[in-house]
Amino acid sequence: MSHNERLRQLSSNLEQVRARISAAAESCDRLASEVSLIVVTKNWPASDVHLLSALGVHDVGENRDQEAASKHADCVDLALRWHFVGGLQRNKCRSVARYADVVHSVDRLELVPALARAAENAERHLDLCLQVSLDGAAGREGAAPNELPRLAEAVLDEPALDLIGLMAVAPLQTDPQAAFARLGEIWADFQIRYPSVRMLSAGMSEDLEAAIRNGATHVRVGTAVLGHRPDLR
Numbered sequence: 225m226s227h228n229e230r231l232r233q234l235s236s237n238l239e240q241v242r243a244r245i246s247a248a249a250e251s252c253d254r255l256a257s258e259v260s261l262i263v264v265t266k267n268w269p270a271s272d273v274h275l276l277s278a279l280g281v282h283d284v285g286e287n288r289d290q291e292a293a294s295k296h297a298d299c300v301d302l303a304l305r306w307h308f309v310g311g312l313q314r315n316k317c318r319s320v321a322r323y324a325d326v327v328h329s330v331d332r333l334e335l336v337p338a339l340a341r342a343a344e345n346a347e348r349h350l351d352l353c354l355q356v357s358l359d360g361a362a363g364r365e366g367a368a369p370n371e372l373p374r375l376a377e378a379v380l381d382e383p384a385l386d387l388i389g390l391m392a393v394a395p396l397q398t399d400p401q402a403a404f405a406r407l408g409e410i411w412a413d414f415q416i417r418y419p420s421v422r423m424l425s426a427g428m429s430e431d432l433e434a435a436i437r438n439g440a441t442h443v444r445v446g447t448a449v450l451g452h453r454p455d456l457r
């Protein structure tokens with residue numbers, strides 16, 4: 225596909241996703257401007273990130289450190305906010321802190337000091353979301369809801385880290401509306417305890433409407449903007 229064809233395709237997909245966001249917000253008496261779009265660019269080349277930036281995208285998401293670090297290096301001239309949304313290993317924190325502006329996937333205590341030291345070394349400030357599991361207990365990824373206060377307090381103790389919100393993924397094979405309704409309750413409790421938080425990261429290509437109806441402030445959309453992901457190998 226030529227550069228111009230890809231630009232037209234991304235432009236049209238973005239328009240459709242933005243229309244979905246507006247319609248979902250309107251359907252529950254929210255403003256479309258309350259919901260930010262993060263385009264998840266994993267498995268897609270840096271050239272697509274350049275096109276997205278030209279089309280007015282301000283936020284991009286990645287889920288693997290190695291790919292994200294090299295893509296970020298190819299896009300340093302762009303005014304973008306980089307979101308790390310994937311499962312995080314402690315030994316990747318040092319690298320992630322160099323390019324990420326927001327880390328969505330803080331789901332266990334050991335990551336907090338690792339990210340704090342990494343941010344200090346990089347002389348940067350990191351915004352963090354705690355990832356909560358909606359499986360009922362601690363999931364494959366995500367902390368159990370009752371672990372959130374302990375994690376939150378650890379983040380608040382670190383001057384290099386800012387606690388800005390929560391992130392969740394709807395469990396597979398469940399009704400996203402039910403999962404995100406549960407998330408909405410967890411979010412309401414969390415906001416009472418930590419009044420400065422402002423970001424609820426939830427909703428992807430298939431379920432962004434249900435997430436917005438339940439309070440999402442940031443949706444993370446890959447496929448609906450970029451198409452079905454090519455295999456990286």
Ligand SMILES: *Cc1c(COP(=O)(O)O)cnc(C)c1O
Nearest residue numbers: 264287309428429444445446447
């Ligand atoms: C890949 C990914 C997304 C985007 O998923 P799509 O279904 O392609 O929109 C969102 N969040 C996370 C954590 C992801 O890994």
